[in-house]
Structures are given as structure tokens and as C-alpha cells.
Amino acid sequence: MDSEYQSFIKTLRAGLKPKFAPDANTIDYARQLDAQDKLGFLRENFNIPTKGSLKKKALSGSIPGGNGAISGAKQNGTLKTNGDTPDDTPAIYFVGNSLGAQPKCIRTYLDAQLETWASIGVNGHFTSLDNSPLASWQDMAADCAQKSLDLVGAASASEVVYMNTLTVNLHLMMASFYRPTEKRHKIIAEWKPFPSDSYAIASQIQWHGLSPSTSLIEIHPDPDPKAKLYISTAQILSLINEHADTTALLLLPGIQYYTGQLFDIPLITAHARARGITVGWDLAHAVGNVELALHEWGVDFAVWCTYKYLNAGPGAIGGAFVHERHHLNTPDGGTVAADGEKTGYYRHRLAGWYGAEKEARFEMDKVFRPARGAQGWQVSNPSAVDLASVRAALSVFGQTGMGALRDKAVVLTGYLEWLLDGLLKEGVGRGGEKGEEPAFRIITPENPLERGSQLSLLLRGGMLEGVSGRLAEGGVVVDVRKPDVIRVAPVPMYCRFEDAWGFVEVFKKALQEERWTQE
Numbered sequence: 001m002d003s004e005y006q007s008f009i010k011t012l013r014a015g016l017k018p019k020f021a022p023d024a025n026t027i028d029y030a031r032q033l034d035a036q037d038k039l040g041f042l043r044e045n046f047n048i049p050t051k052g053s054l055k056k057k058a059l060s061g062s063i064p065g066g067n068g069a070i071s072g073a074k075q076n077g078t079l080k081t082n083g084d085t086p087d088d089t090p091a092i093y094f095v096g097n098s099l100g101a102q103p104k105c106i107r108t109y110l111d112a113q114l115e116t117w118a119s120i121g122v123n124g125h126f127t128s129l130d131n132s133p134l135a136s137w138q139d140m141a142a143d144c145a146q147k148s149l150d151l152v153g154a155a156s157a158s159e160v161v162y163m164n165t166l167t168v169n170l171h172l173m174m175a176s177f178y179r180p181t182e183k184r185h186k187i188i189a190e191w192k193p194f195p196s197d198s199y200a201i202a203s204q205i206q207w208h209g210l211s212p213s214t215s216l217i218e219i220h221p222d223p224d225p226k227a228k229l230y231i232s233t234a235q236i237l238s239l240i241n242e243h244a245d246t247t248a249l250l251l252l253p254g255i256q257y258y259t260g261q262l263f264d265i266p267l268i269t270a271h272a273r274a275r276g277i278t279v280g281w282d283l284a285h286a287v288g289n290v291e292l293a294l295h296e297w298g299v300d301f302a303v304w305c306t307y308k309y310l311n312a313g314p315g316a317i318g319g320a321f322v323h324e325r326h327h328l329n330t331p332d333g334g335t336v337a338a339d340g341e342k343t344g345y346y347r348h349r350l351a352g353w354y355g356a357e358k359e360a361r362f363e364m365d366k367v368f369r370p371a372r373g374a375q376g377w378q379v380s381n382p383s384a385v386d387l388a389s390v391r392a393a394l395s396v397f398g399q400t401g402m403g404a405l406r407d408k409a410v411v412l413t414g415y416l417e418w419l420l421d422g423l424l425k426e427g428v429g430r431g432g433e434k435g436e437e438p439a440f441r442i443i444t445p446e447n448p449l450e451r452g453s454q455l456s457l458l459l460r461g462g463m464l465e466g467v468s469g470r471l472a473e474g475g476v477v478v479d480v481r482k483p484d485v486i487r488v489a490p491v492p493m494y495c496r497f498e499d500a501w502g503f504v505e506v507f508k509k510a511l512q513e514e515r516w517t518q519e
């Protein structure tokens with residue numbers, strides 16, 4: 001028979017809500033879920049800020065959980081429940097959708113890189129020292145690609161490249177994949193992309209001498225206000241149909257950063273591609289968070305950053321996927337299948353020397369011969385320090401798999417949602433004109449299959465500042481988006497069920513206190 005935990009996974013994976021026991025809102029119950037969690041050991045791989053370390057104003061040569069020493073720091077404190085919160089209590093770090101916690105092994109990988117550089121200098125380009133976890137600088141990006149197949153569902157490492165940063169990669173991909181013609185000139189996007197994506201999309205349209213007012217089509221949430229900014233797949237498909245003949249590119253986020261909605265990537269991709277539309281996905285909030293099968297789904301290209309769910313550190317080098325069908329590296333040729341359909345394409349690109357075939361890279365040839373595959377989109381010599389961080393972060397993913405992480409994620413997020421629903425049922429923090437308005441609403445889809453490890457909480461107007469201040473005081477780190485949204489991300493890699501319980505305790509108190517001050 002399945003354990004209780006296993007049955008929760010099954011229920012949630014089927015898109016349903018599990019029945020947690022009536023007494024599930026206790027710390028003992030949360031700890032019992034933690035005891036059943038087979039991925040609990042992964043937390044040991046991370047330096048999680050503590051309540052004390054979050055207040056740090058100057059470098060002290062120590063890191064949270066350690067005892068003065070920078071290395072070998074161990075973090076095994078648990079949340080105190082008696083209101084006594086010593087400074088080494090781990091914070092509730094629910095902000096891995098913005099900046100992932102630091103893997104301890106990053107220091108080892110960076111040390112290896114620094115020792116290599118210090119010891120053999122320029123030869124590090126072609127030499128990997130024995131015992132080093134790192135490939136030679138020349139091969140580091142490809143090594144990271146090889147370690148990312150499970151993360152994005154690539155058929156081979158040639159579909160993945162690490163280079164630049166997310167928005168830059170979005171531009172480079174659009175340079176190749178958004179080639180408007182008089183007839184097909186539109187980009188279909190959603191109504192509220194992450195600002196950087198909005199700027200990139202509009203500026204690309206303008207770059208081609210076109211105007212967003214005629215070439216940008218925005219998919220809006222379903223008009224029903226109860227739909228809470230939800231964008232139905234039906235709505236997306238019908239808009240694609242409406243603009244099928246005039247659209248060059250469909251560019252959507254795998255997970256919408258604001259609401260946390262996960263889109264049906266395979267269905268939407270297939271629908272658009274069947275209508276001759278190129279399909280790109282921004283996976284900033286999806287990679288390392290939900291299971292992806294980009295090759296199988298036929299996605300043309302995708303881009304992501306590595307500092308959110310991948311934990312490679314602020315501003316670390318970005319990733320990109322280019323489907324095998326675009327891997328031809330010469331403009332002539334192309335493979336024509338028996339049915340007459342062209343199956344291989346050469347894509348023009350903005351070129352630089354690192355996109356050249358590796359063997360030719362140092363021949364200093366004047367003619368650009370791109371490498372076959374996503375590597376052919378590289379422009380510059382990538383930062384080895386950055387790649388060492390990414391490689392370290394990927395090694396932690398190597399201890400598990402996206403399937404297992406997703407199993408835990410659905411239960412952890414489902415449990416957090418259940419606890420929050422409990423607050424709503426209790427009427428915690430109700431107020432407003434008639435005193436009946438709930439203190440918050442969860443605007444992330446209820447269906448576990450339509451979300452990752454994030455719940456977005458829309459607070460009643462005017463509460464954001466007070467509530468977020470109180471959360472910070474309580475050692476809770478979340479993402480705050482003005483005017484009214486708190487985004488909460490219980491990341492399965494290092495967050496515990498006990499943290500979900502602890503968050504709701506602090507949040508509840510914050511809502512109650514905030515309501516009193518409002519009266």
C-alpha cells in the first residue's frame with residue numbers, strides 16, 4: 001500500500017487536491033511530512049540565511065550555520081516554536097523563484113577554478129587538472145549543457161548552450177527566429193510579461209521598423225474577475241487561430257512570473273507550429289521547477305536564467321535551447337523528408353568567434369563557420385567563474401532528478417495552499433469597508449498541474465507594506481511585488497514542510513496585527 005505521502009503525490013499529480021488530516025495544521029504534522037520526504041537530505045547542500053545573518057551589515061568571514069569558519073558550515077537548526085528565536089534560526093527562505101539559495105559546493109568549484117587559473121594560467125583553456133570537478137575552460141559550457149538534459153528535456157547536449165544572460169539570449173534568439181515578413185510580422189505574447197521581456201519584444205519589433213501597436217498581440221486573462229488573472233489554454237489557442245496567418249513568433253513564459261501559472265507548453269507549441277508559427281518560451285520560472293521535454297514538444301527555442309530555481313548565483317550565465325531541426329550550420333542544403341517537408345533549417349544569427357566550430361576557433365579564420373547545434377549561437381568567450389557556479393549548482397540537481405523534485409514540489413505547495421486555505425476559512429485578517437473582505441486571495445491556479453513551486457498572494461489593498469515588514473521581522477524571505485502581491489516559493493530542493501507551517505504562522509500573525517493597525 002502507498003504511504004500517506006505517496007498517495008498525496010498521486011492525487012496531486014492527477015490534478016486533484018489531497019485530503020490532509022484535520023490536525024495537519026500543527027508543527028508535528030509538518031515534521032511528520034518532512035520525515036517521509038525522501039529529498040530532505042538535499043537541504044544539507046545549501047547555505048540558508050539565518051535570522052541573524054539576514055541582519056548582517058559587514059563582512060565577518062563567517063557564513064550562516066557555520067561556527068566562524070567559512071567552509072564546512074553545517075545547517076541543522078530547526079524552527080523554534082516557543083517564540084524564542086535565536087539568531088542562528090534558519091530563515092524561511094521562500095524566494096528561490098527570485099534568487100535561489102547558495103549551494104555549499106559553489107565554493108569548492110570556484111576554488112578549483114581559481115587554483116587552475118593561478119597555477120596554469122592560460123593553459124586552463126585546454127587543460128583540466130586531475131581531481132578538478134571542472135572541464136577545461138573551452139569545454140565548460142558544453143559540460144554544463146550535458147548536465148542539463150534532464151532539466152529541459154533536450155535530446156542531446158547539442159540542443160543546449162550556456163551563454164550571456166537571459167534577456168541578451170532572448171534578443172539573440174529573436175534575431176534568428178523573429179524574421180518578420182510583410183505578411184507574417186506579429187509576435188503573440190501575454191499581457192503582462194516580465195518587464196525585461198516586454199522591452200525586448202517591443203524593441204525587436206521596432207528594430208524591424210514595425211510598431212507594437214500593429215505587430216504585438218497580447219493574450220489577456222479571461223475576463224471573468226473570479227478567474228483571478230488566469231489565462232485559459234482555450235483563450236490562447238483561439239487567439240493563435242485568429243492571427244494564424246500574420247504571426248511570425250509566439251513567445252510566452254513557461255510559468256507566468258506574477259501569477260505563477262504554468263502554461264500547457266506541449267499543446268500550445270503544437271497548435272502554433274501547425275499554423276506555421278515559430279515558438280519560443282522564456283523558462284526563467286520553469287527550469288529547475290517543473291518537468292520539461294523541450295525536444296519532444298518540438299519547441300523551436302527557449303531561454304532561461306540560472307539564478308532562480310537553478311541556484312547558480314546572482315546574474316550567473318544564462319541558458320538557451322535550440323531544437324535540433326534548426327541545427328544546420330550552412331545556409332545551403334537542408335533536409336527534405338519524403339513527404340516534401342523541409343526538416344532541417346539554417347538560421348541566420350548574430351555571430352561571434354565562440355559560435356565557430358571549436359576546432360576552428362583559434363584559427364582566426366575570417367569566414368564564420370558556425371558550430372552545429374545551439375553552440376553555434378555563442379558569441380563571446382564565456383566567464384569561467386560563472387560556468388563554475390552553474391556547474392556546481394547542476395551537480396546538486398545531479399543528486400536527484402526533476403521527477404523526484406516535482407513529486408515533492410506538488411505536495412509541499414499543496415500543503416502550503418491547504419494551510420493558507422485554513423486561514424481564509426478562519427477569516428484571519430478580514431476587513432475592508434464591510435469588514436468581510438478576505439485579507440488575501442491566492443491568484444495562482446488551484447490545479448497543481450497548472451503551477452510550479454509558487455503561490456502568489458494578492459493582499460487586500462493597503463496591506464502590502466505592513467505585512468511584508470512583519471514577514472521580514474519574522475525571518476521570512478519572500479518576493480514582494482507592488483502594489484499588492486507577495487510571491488511565496490517553497491522550493492523543494494531546500495525548503496521543508498516545517499517551513500510551510502512556519503510561514504503560515506508568521507503570515508497569520510502579520511495579517512492579524514496589520515488589521516488592527518488599519519482599524
Ligand SMILES: *Cc1c(COP(=O)(O)O)cnc(C)c1O
Nearest residue numbers: 165166167194196257282284305
Ligand atoms: C528573472 C527574469 C528575467 C531577468 O532577466 P536577466 O536578463 O537575467 O536580467 C527576465 N525575464 C523573466 C521572465 C524573468 O523571470
